[in-house]
Amino acid sequence: MGRPSGPSSRPATGRRLAPPVAVVGLDCRFPGAPDPEAYWRLLRGGVPAVGERPAARGPTPSPPGGFLADADAFDRAFFAVPAADAEAMDPQQRLLLQCAWRAVEDAGASPARLAGTPVGVYIGCMSDDWLRLSAASPDGVSPRTGTGAGRSMLANRISYQLDLRGPSVTVDTACSSSLVAVHLACSALHAGECELALAGGVNIVAGPVLDEIYAQSGLAAPDGRCKPFAADADGIGRGEGVGVVALRLLEDAVRDGDAVHAVILGSAVNQDGRSNGIMAPRRASQRDVIAAACARAGTRPEEIRYVEAHGTGTLLGDQIEALALGDVFRDDDGVRERPLALGAVKGLIGHTEGAAGIAGLIKTVLALRHGLVPADPPPPGGANPRLALGSRGLELLTEPLTLPAEGCAAGVSGFGMGGTNAHLVCGSVPSPRPSGGPLPFDTRGTPSACSPGSEPGSVSAGSAGVFTLSADSPRALRRNLRLQAVDVAGRGAAEFARLCWTSNRSRAHLPYRFSAAADTPEELASRLFAAADLDADFQDAGFRDAGFREAEFREGEHAPAVAFAFTGQGAQHPGMTASLYRHSALYRGFLDEASAALEPHTRAPVRETILAGDPAVHRTGLAQPALFAVEYALARTLMELGVRPVAVVGHSVGEFAAAVVAEALDLADAARLIAVRGTLMQRLPEGGGMLATRARSAEAAALVADEPSVGVAALNGPGSTVLSGDLTALGRVRARLEERGLACTPLTVSHAFHSPLMAPVLRDFEEAASRVTSGRPRLPFHSTVRGRLLAPGEDLDAAYWTEHIASTVLFEAAARSLCAQRPAPTHLVEIGPKPVLCGLFRRIAASRDLPALAVCRGADSGARELGEALARLHQDGLDPAWDGLYADADRQVVRMVPHAFSTEWRSWRHAAQTAETAAAAPGERPPSGGLFADRVREGVREAVALVKGGRCDDLDDQLRFYDDLGFDSVMLMELKYRLEVRFPELGELSMPEMLSSLVSVESLIGYLGEQLEAAVPG
Structure with a gap:
């Protein structure tokens, strides 16, 4: 037969008809491969994962x-699905839900934040086995069926559970x-219906219906194994699996790193269309769909x-x-230098x-990412000679195929039993942008050589690594900590900050949390291993004793106040925050801003004095502005990182930044x-002094009553008082x-x-202050002048x-006031x-138990200390705005080990009810009494x-239907x-x-007993 002619036999070339779509995340489970990495190992190994069907x-x-x-x-439990709902769910829904969650995380996004x-959800499926099983079970049909x-609920379950509002x-x-x-997902992205789409498919063999169909149609392989394009190909071997890819327009993905x-x-x-039979494939249609996909790709x-x-391993297929492939790709014009390599994963995992x-698709995507297509298992009996693959420009992939780093494209075919055909053209990630600038990644998903801060062995300047992980239970957290520890231990320093940023961005902030600031992968791995190995019945004190405060598990139901x-x-001290200034662009910007605001009023630029480590920072005229600048910059940095204060208190000059x-x-x-203020005080003659003492407030006031040049400078806490005044008088006190x-x-x-020695500056300062606009705090302001919360x-x-x-600094009173406000700070x-104040807070009873x-923490404090504060707050329920902690070059996604779900709860199909349900025979009366x-x-x-799920032995008859058992209208109808x-x-x-009796289980029992007595006369 000659090659068909016509306009659709070859793909048109030229301009791409639609913008490319990036595969930014994926997850899968196939026979012998519980995750993408295992799937890749299965593909590389080439040993079919075919075996006996599980008994269930x-x-x-x-x-x-x-x-x-x-x-x-x-x-x-992770998805908060009640047991009865989970038992009614098709296992395909369950698998898809977990797979979709991990695909989103692999895309560097937190599912909870979506x-x-x-977000669009597009899921392929062709099995109704679970519905048939449910209908066949005596108690299988319920409102949950x-x-x-x-x-239809396969896609809808994902959208509902993750609260996604795009097409489903x-x-x-x-x-x-x-x-x-x-x-369809790519089309939705092109149409602007969504910016992120999840697309995939699932197949579980739960019943024998398709087995019978394949057998009676002569399509079933007796040994259960597909043999694509093989001489011994004898039909379909069935397979199971689930896979989901996360898709975005390439332009958007590049923009967002x-x-x-x-x-x-x-x-x-x-x-x-109308072919030789509804199940018979048509050559021209397959040829046309491949040609159309190539034309749209501009390939x-x-x-x-x-x-x-598609490669089913049936002779006709x-x-x-x-x-059809030969029609499109055969080299009649001397253009193709090598035959088209052909493979089919069905030979390894069956027809899913x-x-x-x-x-x-996932096989092809992984191959493009790794730059290698693994060889298929050797075709039993060799390649089918009747196919004449060589003369059609085709060759079976019996050896691994190395792909070029750029300009490489691969096709994926899918042909439906009823005649619906699909073909995708995929490519490796292009290294140059259309404008000529570099992409931040190469085809392997790792930083490219032209990326900032990607030099081997280097860590990008300006990065504090805070690794975060969370789960729905302590056991689940420990399970995932172990997996992450193994992975982190094998990471290089160059990608460490990126790994931390990815963990912040992609992992949902669940109740039980691990957060740790670390400088190296080795340090982090040590902390992860230590936290994972703690006993199940851990206590907070155990973490503190072990020195793993960063690794505390906490149930963060409410964000910290x-x-x-x-x-x-x-x-103040010379060089204070200099390290943070060097390593945090966020802090650097705010300190520069404060220094610029101070510059018209100070003789020396505050920023330069601080960063130079100049001892002049201790001089009052510089000390007060420098402290203000540092505190303003620190506070604004924290606020930009998502730490928003619910109240402020300032010790002495700290009140200016607080204001x-x-x-x-x-x-x-x-x-x-x-x-x-600092300038006026600097001009005062020296000779005064200050004295810290354990005297209490009343005792201190009595001591200075006879010394007019001495005053009580600060009441910082029980037995923590500061006196201030003339040195001679202080000596007497x-x-x-x-x-x-x-x-x-x-x-x-x-x-x-x-x-009292400050009196000479008061008039001049008040004159200057009167030219400043006064204001009322918008946050609760606990004044150390008044010793209380300022009134509205x-x-x-x-x-x-x-x-x-x-005036006296009434810090203890202000701290008590702070802790008494409602809502109180946590x-x-x-x-x-x-x-300085952290120690004072611990001496005051009202604030003693609050984390301070x-x-x-001192001269060398930098990004690490800032990260540790954020880590502790995250453990306790805060969801920081992490981006500001990292340099631009470090805000790039790297691949993490996927979340490991619990496998403890299992359910396959409805169990038949064996309880006696037949009515009493005519003339017989049910047992009485x-x-x-x-x-x-x-x-x-x-x-x-x-209805509720669980064992009836666990029920207490006093449980209330609404308050205790959580019954709703659907559950009541099922009951x-x-x-x-x-x-x-x-x-x-x-x-x-019934409604009046649906108070508790006991009341319903009483009601039905009365109804039975009335229905069965004595």
Whole structure:
């Protein structure tokens, strides 16, 4: 037969008809391969994963095939699915739900954060086995059957459970279903219906119907193994599997730094029409769909190096497919240098029917990502000579095929039993952008040589690595910690920050959390292993004793309420926050902003003084502006990272930065005030001093009453008082204190702050302050001048700031006020260059039990300390805005080990009910008295357990239907039906009458007992 002619026999070349689509995430489970990495190993190994059918699948004997080991397992607790709902769900729904979750995470996105967004879901399937099983079971049909076993619910279940608002479509075109689903997903992306689409397919062999169809049609392989294009090909061997890909337009993926597995360049779908039979393939239609896909991709035939064929291993199917491929790719014009390589994954895993297309697509995507197409198993009996593959420009892939890094394309075919055909053209990730700039990744999904900060062995400057992981239970968290620990231990330093950023972005923030700041993969792996190995009955104290505070498990039901506490003068030191300035662009920008605001009012630029490590920072005229600048920058950095304070408190000059955060002062006014304040105090004559003592407030006040040049500077807590004033007078006070056995410590200061010696500057400062606009705090402002929360009408005006200079710092009172506010803070974060207030908070009873975190811990503090504060807050329920913690070059997705779901809960199909349900024979009366009551109690408890899920032995008769058991209207209707089956003597029960008795299990038992007494006369 000559080669058909016509306009569709060869793909048109030239301009691509639609923008390429990036495969940004994927997940799969196939026989012998529980995840994509295992699937790749299976493909590389080339050993078919065909075996005996699990006993749970149906009656024996049944033909062998490719089966999943644990298709009945489902992590229902993770998805908060009640047991009864999970039991009614088609295992295909369960598998898809877990697979979709992992595909989204692989795309570098958190599934939880997609809730409410227009994400599309397109799922291919062709099996109704579960519905048939349910209908065949005596108690298999219930109100849950429609949502549990309906094929339309496969896509809808994902959309519902993840709260996705885009198109949600289940596709059934038989064996081409999942490839058609991918085509529709790409079309939706092109049309702007969604920016992210999940597409895939699933197949579980739960019943014998298709076995019978294949057998009676002469399509079944006796040994259960597909043999694509082989001389011994003798039919279909069935297989199971599930796969999902996450898709975005390539342009969007590149813009957002997504890691891309491969690219879909074009796709097409058509139909055989009226062929030689509805199950018979048509050569021309297959040829046309391949040609159309190539034309839409703008790809020439010689650019297609490999095709993942449909390859069922049936004589007619293989022959028609080979003819169609030859029509498109045969080299009649001397253009193709090498034959087209041909493969089919069905030879390894069987014909996965509704998931066949996605199995082939994921194989091709992995091959493009790795730059290698694995060889297929040797065809039994060799290649089928009747196909004349060589003369058609085709060759079976019996050896691994190395793909070029660029300009490589591969095709994927899927042909449905009813005649719906699909073909996709895929390509490796292009290294140059259309504009000539570099992509941030290469074909393997790793940083390219032209990426910033990608030099071997280097860690990008400006990155603090905080690795986060969470789960729905402590056991699940430990299970995943172990997997991540093994993976992290094998990572290189160059991708460490990217790995941490990916964990922040892609892992849902579930109740039980692990967070750890680390500098190297080795350090992080050690922490992960240690946390994973803790005993199941862990206690918080155990973590602290082990030194793994970052690894605490906490149930973060509510986000932390964080109060900012701003440190006062004395915490400053040369070079403070210099490391953070170098390594955090976010902090650098805010410190520059504060320094610029101060520059008109200070003799020396504050930023340069700080960064140079100049001891002049201790001079009052510079110390106060420098502290303000650092505290403003630290607070704004935390706020940009998602830490929003619910209240503020400031110790002495710390109140100026607190006032800016509370929006009572703008930055320019606060900068002017703090600079004037420091300058005026610097001009005062030296000679004053300050004395820390354990005297309590009343005792301290009595001691200074006779010393007019000494005042109580600060009341910081129980037994923590600071006196300030003239040195000679302070000496007399100190002597009296030591006579009473109270220790005293002189402080190194230049002036006697918060003392009567400040009086000479008050008039000049008040004049300057009067020119600044006063304001009212928008956040609760716990004043250390007033020792309480400022009232709604109180302004931070010139009078307040003037009083602030010489008045006592009432820190203890302000801390008590802070902890008494409603809602009360759950965490205290000290904003300053080193921790001072954290220790004071621990001395005050009201704040003693609150976590007090320091952003800076001393001279070398930098991004690590900032990361540790965020890690602790994340453990306790905060979801930070992590991006600001990382340099631009580190905000790129890298592949992580996928989430490992629990396999403890398992359910295959409805168990037949064996309880007696027949009515009493005519003339016979049911047992009376105690036996009659036992029957009612047993029947009600059994029906409630069936509806709710669980064992009737676990039911307490006092449980209430609404408050305790969570019954809704659908569950009540199912309960009514089951009671009618269990007690046929009653006929149809009246729901309005039942409602008054549906208070508890006990009340329902009483009601039905009365109904039975009335229905069966004595």
